Amino acid sequence: MVPFRYNVRSLLVRKLTTFATAFGIAMVVFVFAAALMLGAGIERALGNSGRADTVIVLRNGSDAELSSGIQNDLLNLLVSQPGVNTAAQGGVIGEAVAIITAEVVGGAGVSNVLIRATPAGGYAFRPEFKIVAGRAPAPGTNEVVVGKAIAGRFKGVGLNQSFDLRRNRPLNVVGVFEADGSSYESEVWGDLDVIRTSLGRSGAVSSARVRLTSPAQFSSFKASVEGDKQLGMKAMREPDYFRKQSEATSAILVGMGTGVAILFGLAAMLGAAITMNGAVANRSREIGTLRALGFSRWAIWLSFLFEAVVLSVIGGLFGLVMVMGMTLVKFPVLNFQTFSEIVISFEATSGVIIGSLIFTVMMGIVGGLFPAIRAARISPIEAMRG
Amino acid sequence: MNFTTYARRNVFRRRGRTILTIAAIALAVLIFCLIRTFVAMWNAGADAAAVDRLATRHKVSITMQLPKRYIEDVRGVAGVQKASWAVWFGSKDPKKRTEFFAGFAADHESWFDVMDEMQVTPAELAEWKTTPNGAILGDVLAKTLQVKVGDRLTITSDIYPGDWEFKVVGIYKALRRTTDRNTLVFRWDFFNNDPRTSFSHEQIGWMISRISDAKQSAAISQKIDKIFDERDDQTVTMSERAFQLSFLGGFSAILSAFDIISAVILLIMTLILANAVAMNVRERTHEYGVLRAVGFLPRHVGGFIIGESLFIAALGGVIGVAATAGVINGMVGPALEENMAGMFPYFFTPSSVLVTGFAAALVLGILASVLPALRASRLRVTDALRRID
Numbered sequence: 001m002v003p004f005r006y007n008v009r010s011l012l013v014r015k016l017t018t019f020a021t022a023f024g025i026a027m028v029v030f031v032f033a034a035a036l037m038l039g040a041g042i043e044r045a046l047g048n049s050g051r052a053d054t055v056i057v058l059r060n061g062s063d064a065e066l067s068s069g070i071q072n073d074l075l076n077l078l079v080s081q082p083g084v085n086t087a088a089q090g091g092v093i094g095e096a097v098a099i100i101t102a103e104v105v106g107g108a109g110v111s112n113v114l115i116r117a118t119p120a121g122g123y124a125f126r127p128e129f130k131i132v133a134g135r136a137p138a139p140g141t142n143e144v145v146v147g148k149a150i151a152g153r154f155k156g157v158g159l160n161q162s163f164d165l166r167r168n169r170p171l172n173v174v175g176v177f178e179a180d181g182s183s184y185e186s187e188v189w190g191d192l193d194v195i196r197t198s199l200g201r202s203g204a205v206s207s208a209r210v211r212l213t214s215p216a217q218f219s220s221f222k223a224s225v226e227g228d229k230q231l232g233m234k235a236m237r238e239p240d241y242f243r244k245q246s247e248a249t250s251a252i253l254v255g256m257g258t259g260v261a262i263l264f265g266l267a268a269m270l271g272a273a274i275t276m277n278g279a280v281a282n283r284s285r286e287i288g289t290l291r292a293l294g295f296s297r298w299a300i301w302l303s304f305l306f307e308a309v310v311l312s313v314i315g316g317l318f319g320l321v322m323v324m325g326m327t328l329v330k331f332p333v334l335n336f337q338t339f340s341e342i343v344i345s346f347e348a349t350s351g352v353i354i355g356s357l358i359f360t361v362m363m364g365i366v367g368g369l370f371p372a373i374r375a376a377r378i379s380p381i382e383a384m385r386g
Numbered sequence: 387m388n389f390t391t392y393a394r395r396n397v398f399r400r401r402g403r404t405i406l407t408i409a410a411i412a413l414a415v416l417i418f419c420l421i422r423t424f425v426a427m428w429n430a431g432a433d434a435a436a437v438d439r440l441a442t443r444h445k446v447s448i449t450m451q452l453p454k455r456y457i458e459d460v461r462g463v464a465g466v467q468k469a470s471w472a473v474w475f476g477s478k479d480p481k482k483r484t485e486f487f488a489g490f491a492a493d494h495e496s497w498f499d500v501m502d503e504m505q506v507t508p509a510e511l512a513e514w515k516t517t518p519n520g521a522i523l524g525d526v527l528a529k530t531l532q533v534k535v536g537d538r539l540t541i542t543s544d545i546y547p548g549d550w551e552f553k554v555v556g557i558y559k560a561l562r563r564t565t566d567r568n569t570l571v572f573r574w575d576f577f578n579n580d581p582r583t584s585f586s587h588e589q590i591g592w593m594i595s596r597i598s599d600a601k602q603s604a605a606i607s608q609k610i611d612k613i614f615d616e617r618d619d620q621t622v623t624m625s626e627r628a629f630q631l632s633f634l635g636g637f638s639a640i641l642s643a644f645d646i647i648s649a650v651i652l653l654i655m656t657l658i659l660a661n662a663v664a665m666n667v668r669e670r671t672h673e674y675g676v677l678r679a680v681g682f683l684p685r686h687v688g689g690f691i692i693g694e695s696l697f698i699a700a701l702g703g704v705i706g707v708a709a710t711a712g713v714i715n716g717m718v719g720p721a722l723e724e725n726m727a728g729m730f731p732y733f734f735t736p737s738s739v740l741v742t743g744f745a746a747a748l749v750l751g752i753l754a755s756v757l758p759a760l761r762a763s764r765l766r767v768t769d770a771l772r773r774i775d
Contacts, residue, residue, distance in 0.1 A: 020661040024654045067544040100447045263417045270410035271658040278665040
């Protein structure tokens with residue numbers, strides 16, 4: 001085996017070329033890792049939300065809370081279904097959701113914000129709900145709280161500001177809340193009756209959430225609700241609902257991101273191949289000497305492949321360091337299911353880092369493969385003759 | 387042997403390196419053009435909006451509805467020629483032949499007068515006006531749903547329960563390339579009379595008005611909104627373009643990410659090219675010394691280096707641009723138009739994107755070689771001759 005120090009020193013001798021190639025690879029890894037981090041962020045915001053013992057009930061035919069509607073009297077029939085946990089903090093929570101169009105602070109256009117009108121028990125129903133600034137809204141008033149992902153992003157929807165839901169029916173923002181990074185953090189929550197009345201929808205809610213005595217009760221609850229044609233509702237486990245919601249958005253974003261990154265990777269591989277080809281051409285005399293000293297073709301091949309991988313990994317590590325800066329960036333995306341905006345943060349999970357490193361090594365191997373074969377083929381006698 | 391022969395022979399002296407470099411540049415230009423095409427097409431629907439049309443929606447959100455009587459107020463505004471209205475239906479195909487298409491209930495008396503780029507024959511229009519459950523749809527959608535004029539069509543909705551039965555009375559013709567051919571329109575009065583829509587009885591989703599003078603659009607928009615300012619449901623009126631853009635607003639972050647990414651690929655391309663040029667120059671330093679010694683001037687040496695880089699970049703650029711045209715117009719475009727017509731009613735590479743891609747390759751071809759060229763031309767002859775590597 002050719003000592004690894006030979007490769008490392010060779011890279012150091014040709015500083016400028018090494019730097020240019022590694023920087024190109026760093027850019028590619030940056031794009032690739034950023035796409036994976038976005039996917040992890042969406043997973044955290046939507047994919048991971050929901051509790052196994054909670055069921056979301058929608059009107060038959062609706063796929064999202066926004067387009068669903070359930071009459072008040074039907075809502076009361078849900079409480080008597082099998083498996084419902086009627087203890088304190090449990091039971092049935094009927095909520096109305098609506099979207100409002102709000103102006104982005106800084107004049108970057110308008111976007112949709114989801115408003116969730118929840119009864120007094122709706123906050124305790126979700127133990128992950130925590131006020132992080134200001135205070136909780138008083139029940140039965142026009143006070144609302146805003147999720148921390150969008151607090152301050154829209155005009156009127158920041159702490160101590162107010163916005164109109166209807167003429168002369170302002171909602172006052174009195175607090176900011178967090179909810180374990182879920183998509184709730186991109187919503188505004190307020191009182192069910194006050195908001196419903198303003199929307200002119202007093203007689204109905206959008207959806208119902210039902211806490212079961214145990215996750216195992218789901219199938220009997222579902223069978224009972226969906227079997228009752230009078231109700232005309234369908235039941236889904238909350239995690240399944242959120243997963244379904246995130247599917248389209250996540251697939252499109254991550255698909256586009258990795259598609260772009262793979263094309264970028266091809267370009268970077270060509271860059272690495274050019275550099276390594278140049279290295280082989282310039283060092284043919286050296287390679288001939290190594291062969292004459294007794295290193296086998298395999299050893300030469302491995303040595304140059306290793307050098308390509310080292311070059312790639314230097315770039316990859318640099319790219320990963322740069323991409324950590326993205327964790328500070330908030331990325332607003334439209335959730336296709338709810339038609340409202342959710343703010344995603346780039347999440348640097350261990351999966352992202354491992355995936356990026358594998359991608360980096362792959363680029364090095366593919367880029368270095370042919371130059372390494374070329375190096376291995378060099379005949380020692382001809383090379384040393386010059 | 388003259389300048390050009392020397393330059394030409396030099397280009398392919400390291401044939402492997404030159405071919406790889408050209409391939410890398412072609413790939414980078416291809417990626418750049420693909421991304422720019424995507425961004426351009428994303429905005430295309432909005433760019434194609436008629437300048438002489440205004441859209442009015444509920445001030446709070448497009449999902450909230452307006453009383454139907456508002457249309458008479460809009461029609462009374464000076465400068466408004468015609469106005470029509472529609473309600474979003476949330477259409478779904480019960481047989482799942484398509485994931486998404488636009489469907490709405492519109493006023494049969496006025497809709498196609500205002501939206502005149504959706505052309506229907508007078509016979510079809512007359513048929514629609516006498517058929518309460520009549521529906522008119524775009525040719526692409528008709529193909530997807532496998533219906534023709536005279537057929538029955540069953541649609542479900544995300545918002546309104548049950549099956550909805552329509553009779554296809556016409557297929558509109560798109561007069562512009564940018565017109566959505568994937569839309570279903572049916573009669574608002576039929577929709578409004580159905581008990582399943584009782585919770586939004588006599589309500590409408592949005593109004594579209596055609597104005598006589600496009601320059602007056604801001605003033606007329608204000609006039610319309612002022613009428614409803616003192617009522618319970620306030621409105622926002624904007625140009626049709628702004629209205630379309632507001633649907634795309636949620637994607638602005640993605641689009642700016644693409645802007646950044648398309649700049650990054652150009653940077654990577656420059657690095658690859660600069661690296662190849664630098665390697666060439668380093669190998670030929672001795673030779674440049676010889677050239678200088680026999681009487682060539684520093685600018686000749688610099689010119690050779692820049693010229694060679696420019697040639698490689700131009701060749702890569704041409705291949706990249708040709709590949710873009712082939713990939714988009716031959717493969718991706720038709721596939722997207724067919725399968726994702728809801729998002730991209732049409733998809734092709736605008737020539738401006740191709741020109742930008744090629745120009746970027748040329749500019750970066752010069753940028754990548756300026757530094758090595760300067761350095762090589764400033765080298766002292768004796769130093770250059772001393773270098774043999």
